Amino acid sequence: MDVLIDRDLCIGCEACVEICPNVFEINYSEKKAYVINPEGASLQELKDAVESCPVKCIFLEDL
Numbered sequence: 001m002d003v004l005i006d007r008d009l010c011i012g013c014e015a016c017v018e019i020c021p022n023v024f025e026i027n028y029s030e031k032k033a034y035v036i037n038p039e040g041a042s043l044q045e046l047k048d049a050v051e052s053c054p055v056k057c058i059f060l061e062d063l
């Protein structure tokens, strides 16, 4: 599974980081999330992160 973020939409709220801290990290100078390790959480946790994103800018893609 690949994990993509539309960083134009991301508001840096950290919801994804709270659910999947090994997958997402916030770049505080940009106030945007980015992916550090797409394999750092279970599929269910990734889906929970997608659901938690208030601007729906996280996408899961089958490889």
Ligand code: SF4
Pocket: 005, 009, 010, 011, 012, 013, 014, 015, 016, 017, 024, 032, 033, 052, 053, 054, 055, 056, 057, 058
């Ligand atoms: S939950 Fe969405 S808006 Fe919030 S930091 Fe993560 S990607 Fe950005």
